[in-house]
Amino acid sequence: MNLLFTIAASLIAKRPLLNIGARFLATMADALKTHEVIPDVIDTVPPAIVKVSYPSGVSVDIGKELTPTQVKDQPSVEWDADSSSYYTLCMTDPDAPSRKDPKFREWHHWLVTNIPGKDVSKGDVLSDYIGSGPPPDTGLHRYVFLVYKQPSKITFDEKRLTNRSGDGRNNFSIKKFAQKYNLGNPIAGNMYQAAFDDYVPKLYKQLEG
Numbered sequence: 001m002n003l004l005f006t007i008a009a010s011l012i013a014k015r016p017l018l019n020i021g022a023r024f025l026a027t028m029a030d031a032l033k034t035h036e037v038i039p040d041v042i043d044t045v046p047p048a049i050v051k052v053s054y055p056s057g058v059s060v061d062i063g064k065e066l067t068p069t070q071v072k073d074q075p076s077v078e079w080d081a082d083s084s085s086y087y088t089l090c091m092t093d094p095d096a097p098s099r100k101d102p103k104f105r106e107w108h109h110w111l112v113t114n115i116p117g118k119d120v121s122k123g124d125v126l127s128d129y130i131g132s133g134p135p136p137d138t139g140l141h142r143y144v145f146l147v148y149k150q151p152s153k154i155t156f157d158e159k160r161l162t163n164r165s166g167d168g169r170n171n172f173s174i175k176k177f178a179q180k181y182n183l184g185n186p187i188a189g190n191m192y193q194a195a196f197d198d199y200v201p202k203l204y205k206q207l208e209g
């Protein structure tokens with residue numbers, strides 16, 4: 001069926017766009033390949049996209065550039081969830097300190113586990129949300145959102161990380177984390193890119209405690 005027609009019909013019927021056009025969503029997820037999230041972060045194309053909307057009014061749209069100012073506050077996140085399952089949500093930056101020289105890959109920005117269905121607010125926060133803070137002159141960084149379906153509720157032994165410090169955030173690997181807890185491959189993904197702006201120094205202040 002004509003894609004635009006499908007979207008228009010969905011909008012008229014006020015059905016959530018998230019639930020239509022599985023093939024279209026898979027194509028968007030495939031765009032993660034273009035941005036080399038595969039293989040830099042994960043090995044497989046997630047079968048769906050995760051919808052990420054910021055309080056500033058912007059949404060994540062695979063690869064599209066956003067500013068640190070626009071993403072400073074925790075977004076709302078939505079995916080096709082099974083209400084009787086638990087999920088893990090991660091946001092991670094493989095380009096720390098820069099895409100050219102990613103020696104601290106990955107710097108993870110957000111890690112929430114044991115999310116019942118899609119109710120992120122009821123999950124166990126291992127790492128508080130921290131917005132983008134790409135250092136000056138390090139170009140665009142990729143910020144990748146991934147959702148994993150957990151085999152069950154899990155006890156995680158990671159240290160809880162607040163949004164008042166950057167300690168423990170770098171040298172992370174969501175792939176290794178997923179392996180450690182048998183989370184399998186991500187079921188949904190998305191990403192944006194961002195470069196330094198004048199919000200970043202404020203964020204660094206916040207991380208000083």
Ligand SMILES: *[C@@H]1O[C@H](CO)[C@@H](O)[C@H](O)[C@H]1NC(C)=O
Binds near residue numbers: 073
């Ligand atoms: C930091 O995290 C706390 C607790 O999760 C939250 O209440 C606060 O709004 C966050 N601050 C910022 C600047 O994100």
Ligand SMILES: *[C@@H]1O[C@H](CO)[C@@H](O)[C@H](O)[C@H]1NC(C)=O
Binds near residue numbers: 103104170171
């Ligand atoms: C992170 O990895 C870099 C490069 O491999 C290493 O020099 C550094 O000590 C590591 N940092 C931590 C906190 O493990």
